[in-house]
Amino acid sequence: MPQPVTYRGMSLIVPDNDSEWKDYYAHARQHRLMLRACKACGLMRYPAMHACPWCMDLGWTWKEVSGRGTIYSYETVVHAIQPGFKDATPYAVVLVELDEQRGKPTADEALRIIGNLVKPDAVTFEDTKEVAIGRRARVVFQDLGESMALPQFTLSDEPPQGRVWRLPE
Amino acid sequence: MAMKTLKDKYCIVGVGETEYSRGSGRTTRALAVEAMRKAILDAGLRASDVDGVLDYQGGDSTFANHVAPDLGIRLNFYMDVMGGGSSTEALVGLAMGAIEAGMCNTVAIYRSMNGYSEFRIGGTGARAAQPVRGMDLAQVPFGMRSAGQTFAFTFMRHMYEYGTTSEQVAHVKVAHSKHASNNPKAIQKERVTVQDVVGSRWIVKPLHLLDCCLETDNATCIIVTSAERARDLKQRPVHIMGVAGRVSKPRVDYHWVHGPISRVAGYYAKDIVFGQAGIGPEDVDVTGSYDAFTFTTMLQLEEYGFCKKGEGGAYVSSGIIELGGKRPNNTSGGHLCEGYTHGMSMVIENVRQLRGTVDDTCPGAAEGKHSYDYSVGKCRQVRDAEITMNLGWAMPATGSALIMRR
Numbered sequence: 001m002p003q004p005v006t007y008r009g010m011s012l013i014v015p016d017n018d019s020e021w022k023d024y025y026a027h028a029r030q031h032r033l034m035l036r037a038c039k040a041c042g043l044m045r046y047p048a049m050h051a052c053p054w055c056m057d058l059g060w061t062w063k064e065v066s067g068r069g070t071i072y073s074y075e076t077v078v079h080a081i082q083p084g085f086k087d088a089t090p091y092a093v094v095l096v097e098l099d100e101q102r103g104k105p106t107a108d109e110a111l112r113i114i115g116n117l118v119k120p121d122a123v124t125f126e127d128t129k130e131v132a133i134g135r136r137a138r139v140v141f142q143d144l145g146e147s148m149a150l151p152q153f154t155l156s157d158e159p160p161q162g163r164v165w166r167l168p169e
Numbered sequence: 170m171a172m173k174t175l176k177d178k179y180c181i182v183g184v185g186e187t188e189y190s191r192g193s194g195r196t197t198r199a200l201a202v203e204a205m206r207k208a209i210l211d212a213g214l215r216a217s218d219v220d221g222v223l224d225y226q227g228g229d230s231t232f233a234n235h236v237a238p239d240l241g242i243r244l245n246f247y248m249d250v251m252g253g254g255s256s257t258e259a260l261v262g263l264a265m266g267a268i269e270a271g272m273c274n275t276v277a278i279y280r281s282m283n284g285y286s287e288f289r290i291g292g293t294g295a296r297a298a299q300p301v302r303g304m305d306l307a308q309v310p311f312g313m314r315s316a317g318q319t320f321a322f323t324f325m326r327h328m329y330e331y332g333t334t335s336e337q338v339a340h341v342k343v344a345h346s347k348h349a350s351n352n353p354k355a356i357q358k359e360r361v362t363v364q365d366v367v368g369s370r371w372i373v374k375p376l377h378l379l380d381c382c383l384e385t386d387n388a389t390c391i392i393v394t395s396a397e398r399a400r401d402l403k404q405r406p407v408h409i410m411g412v413a414g415r416v417s418k419p420r421v422d423y424h425w426v427h428g429p430i431s432r433v434a435g436y437y438a439k440d441i442v443f444g445q446a447g448i449g450p451e452d453v454d455v456t457g458s459y460d461a462f463t464f465t466t467m468l469q470l471e472e473y474g475f476c477k478k479g480e481g482g483a484y485v486s487s488g489i490i491e492l493g494g495k496r497p498n499n500t501s502g503g504h505l506c507e508g509y510t511h512g513m514s515m516v517i518e519n520v521r522q523l524r525g526t527v528d529d530t531c532p533g534a535a536e537g538k539h540s541y542d543y544s545v546g547k548c549r550q551v552r553d554a555e556i557t558m559n560l561g562w563a564m565p566a567t568g569s570a571l572i573m574r575r
Contacts, residue, residue, distance in 0.1 A: 075325055
């Protein structure tokens with residue numbers, strides 16, 4: 001089993017038999033965002049589960065995506081409960097809807113991934129005044145040791161998609 | 170496909186709870202024993218009349234086969250279920266099923282927790298330091314672990330899509346604080362204003378401190394038996410018209426994957442529970458919409474059709490949900506003010522509303538004599554309450570519901 005990675009006081013564990021996450025994080029360490037795609041119907045899914053939720057087929061391949069998308073929702077943590085995040089508050093967590101497969105197979109579906117909103121260096125948390133639904137973001141990878149990297153999101157300079165909104169404060 | 174109904178064939182005949190405190194100084198076993206004993210006595214039953222026990226927990230409580238023998242109950246059926254909010258209503262349905270199957274006759278359902286002094290539901294303390302593996306890898310490394318943190322995407326997206334405001338949703342806390350001021354059991358009895366809520370410190374935007382419930386030590390218990398058996402018991406029986414348990418959206422574990430995330434499980438549960446009961450939202454006199462957060466009450470009320478989808482903010486700020494309004498919600502003060510029980514206290518409150526014996530400060534409350542004066546420190550009985558509805562919440566993707574009548 002690979003050694004656990006320590007990050008912000010947490011021990012992140014991805015053992016060799018973690019058939020959901022091991023390859024996903026190994027790809028992330030190569031700075032590639034790879035999702036499982038169904039061999040039967042071709043639809044991708046996230047997280048990397050073992051059956052296709054659309055056709056129940058068990059066959060899959062890894063498919064690389066651009067990592068570009070739009071912020072679908074967000075939150076700003078002001079009171080951290082995890083000790084390792086206390087010195088990082090306030091920080092933004094974003095739910096990014098990837099460009100690939102938006103509105104498929106139904107209008108309400110999309111590939112949605114969680115990350116922190118970070119600066120382009122992938123490490124420094126972005127000013128929370130910058131976060132808003134509708135703003136464009138792209139994936140960046142925060143290396144954690146030799147075997148793992150966290151996919152994070154940073155704002156891109158593309159024009160926003162649809163209405164831009166953030167909580168009035 | 171239409172589902173079967175057992176409308177009016179089962180009743181809740183006994184209710185009981187311990188003190189709501191922030192430091193019980195006792196084990197969850199001691200708390201559960203006290204709550205179950207009170208519920209049995211409330212029903213006018215003896216220990217030997219109870220032969221089934223169900224409970225729910227998250228690795229933070231005692232077990233049915235420990236509690237029952239402490240009270241001299243010999244079990245024909247018991248089960249410990251994993252889970253928190255939304256379990257009460259689901260277990261009422263399972264109790265009915267166990268009795269219907271001939272496995273037992275009378276079932277006590279309890280939840281016991283030192284939710285403040287031992288296992289903090291908010292995820293702080295020991296839980297915050299646990300290793301991160303498996304499905305937690307999708308969110309915990311990003312500083313997203315507590316209930317408020319995992320639900321906030323849903324709340325924020327609702328504000329974006331429908332223009333819901335912090336001030337509108339704050340009215341849930343305002344209403345529940347009004348109710349709690351007339352509840353001697355409540356931990357927080359002070360009435361608060363909208364300005365108090367939106368002026369309280371941020372926890373995780375869009376949640377302020379006063380948008381969040383009160384972690385509490387307590388145990389609660391209800392007793393389910395057949396309507397036939399209920400006729401001979403001490404209390405006016407409260408009939409179960411419909412029940413839906415842990416109805417879920419297509420994805421539960423990673424609930425934020427499936428859109429629209431501003432939709433909650435009531436979208437699917439409402440047809441089941443209203444279908445069984447043969448009534449609609451307009452027929453309900455009192456609601457008990459789970460208030461882990463102000464937003465959860467609002468989201469469920471609109472999803473179950475008490476107002477149109479997207480109009481929950483207007484609904485909860487209209488005065489309808491306050492005592493004296495058309496359809497009060499959580500007349501005990503709920504999780505925001507009375508104390509956090511994972512939902513069972515809201516069912517207990519509605520049972521008492523239907524009996525007409527809510528435990529306020531009216532001198533004749535136990536005999537059903539109330540002043541209906543809802544000013545501070547007075548009455549919280551709803552006049553002639555005939556039908557109540559509980560809306561249980563586990564998370565945006567899972568919920569339960571229970572419709573009862575007197």
